[in-house]
Amino acid sequence: MNIGQASSHSGVSAKMIRYYESIGLMPEAGRTQAGYRVYSERDVHLLRFVRRARDLGFALEDIRMLLGLWQDDARPSAAVKEIALKHIDELTRKIAELQAMKRSLQHLAEACHGDDRPDCPILDDLGSPGSRGDEDRCH
Amino acid sequence: MNIGQASSHSGVSAKMIRYYESIGLMPEAGRTQAGYRVYSERDVHLLRFVRRARDLGFALEDIRMLLGLWQDDARPSAAVKEIALKHIDELTRKIAELQAMKRSLQHLAEACHGDDRPDCPILDDLGSPGSRGDEDRCH
DNA sequence: CCTTGACCTTCCCATGATGGGAAGCCTTAT
DNA sequence: ATAAGGCTTCCCATCATGGGAAGGTCAAGG
Secondary structure, eight states, X not given: OOHHHHHHHHTOOHXXXXXXXXXXXXXXXXXXXXXXXEOOHHHHHHHHHHHHXXXXXXXXXXXXXXXXXXXXXXXXXXXXXXXXHXXXXXXXXXXXXXXXXXXXXXXXXXXXXXXXXXXXXXXXXXXXXXXXXXXXXOO | OOHHXXXXXXXXXXXXXXXXXXXXXXOOOEEOTXXXXXXXXXXXXXXXXXXXXXXXXXXXXXXXXXXXXXXXXXOOHHHHHHHHHHXXXXXXHHHHHHXXXXXXXXXXXXXXXXXXXOOOHHHHHHHOXXXXXXXXXXX
């Protein structure tokens, strides 16, 4: 299988397959005499693993560890769960951060007429020297 | 005021102040004879504006527009609101994406014993050939 | 007066994960 | 035989930020 086939079978772009190889996430692919990379079903399986883990938001360094555990028949499931829980915490943190931004912005946007007149609570807030205004009062 | 003062008064690092100047987000600072950048209260005000907008998650290109509108006494508030609403949409999208990841991962983590035994639903899911291999790419 | 330490300057490099594209070689189908 | 398209490597760009080196400047204290 060429890299193009491996790509379409795994959902990982050829560019990324080469990159994963370069950082040691994927084993070095075999080569034809002409230098083309050659992939097996097993490689495609690995790539799909990486793609799924990426879809769940894992960083490549986490995926490196997950791949190691996946291929280790004697792994303790606790090791896997720990990585997953750490990532869940990270997701929770990011979600809360974005939600705080969204809440503040929504309050400001609701207060803004959105017409031809120049007065705008959004700019007033951004430019005010004091505190954020509604963020501390509300919720 | 030196860049260090401007930094501590605005909460923007000196590094970033220079960067914002280099990309034309901030006007070129005046210089002392020795080449030190010089800042006024007004510049600090601008920097605080940028910092607040960053805290709300706006991209620098959005902030460039917001700064333009802020300094334009005749702006229509609709222009500001449009930028804000677009950003709210983006936040909403990202939040939903992260929440979907979190949900999936939580289900998997709940099903994982997290002990010394090797069987692990998380790895089973990541490695299963089943859902979603080569077809639809969503971006 | 000279040293010291804290500041400033510019310039280069790194991040994380990905895409774009050029120059050149290989394969396959017409 | 030639054209199309796939493959190779290499370099560059993103986005916002930090790190650090090499060197100039300023203020205070011996």
